[in-house]
Amino acid sequence: MTEQPAPPLTLSHRAHLKAALEMAREAVAAGSSPVGAVLVNEQDEVVARGRNRVGEDQTAEHVGGASVAHAEMDVFFALGKLKNPGKLTLYTSLEPCLMCGGASALLGMGRVVWATDDAWGGSGRLIKWADHPAMQATEVMACPYPDLEAEGARLFAPEARRAFPDEGWELWRKRYPAETQDVEEQDAEEDQG
Numbered sequence: 001m002t003e004q005p006a007p008p009l010t011l012s013h014r015a016h017l018k019a020a021l022e023m024a025r026e027a028v029a030a031g032s033s034p035v036g037a038v039l040v041n042e043q044d045e046v047v048a049r050g051r052n053r054v055g056e057d058q059t060a061e062h063v064g065g066a067s068v069a070h071a072e073m074d075v076f077f078a079l080g081k082l083k084n085p086g087k088l089t090l091y092t093s094l095e096p097c098l099m100c101g102g103a104s105a106l107l108g109m110g111r112v113v114w115a116t117d118d119a120w121g122g123s124g125r126l127i128k129w130a131d132h133p134a135m136q137a138t139e140v141m142a143c144p145y146p147d148l149e150a151e152g153a154r155l156f157a158p159e160a161r162r163a164f165p166d167e168g169w170e171l172w173r174k175r176y177p178a179e180t181q182d183v184e185e186q187d188a189e190e191d192q193g
């Protein structure tokens with residue numbers, strides 16, 4: 001196993017997380033789930049952008065129309081074989097699930113940064129990345145900016161309500177009470193109507 005230096009800490013984390021959130025909005029507009037991702041090299045340049053495509057048709061260029069068509073997989077499939085993955089940083093609008101977290105570790109990403117925790121579907125609910133033997137090389141940075149964290153939570157809240165079972169929504173309500181409040185109130189109104 002070769003030791004790879006970690007990506008520099010001086011990357012524009014905030015700008016890249018904003019770009020991931022922008023991709024998440026693009027995904028919603030296209031009929032998919034609100035999750036976006038960007039991959040950044042050690043020169044602080046975006047080398048790939050991706051977004052969730054679960055709700056869309058498959059094309060020759062992109063995996064789509066399948067429940068595994070997550071934003072991070074979109075990024076990885078777009079790039080093919082990665083050179084120096086240990087120097088890359090993956091930014092996502094939402095904490096990666098087990099599949100995408102596993103793929104990031106398998107590919108040897110230097111760092112993964114996300115805007116917002118996923119209290120139900122995020123891999124952190126099930127495993128601590130730092131404890132997983134295959135994930136030792138990947139540094140994890142969760143929710144570094146409270147305002148972007150809240151923005152990501154508000155963006156994903158309707159999808160969390162729709163897609164996650166009762167227990168999952170309860171976890172989301174507990175983790176992000178203010179950001180899920182509107183969705184909860186809309187639900188209550190519909191129940192009454």
Ligand SMILES: [Zn+2]
Nearest residue numbers: 070097099100
């Ligand atoms: Zn995923």
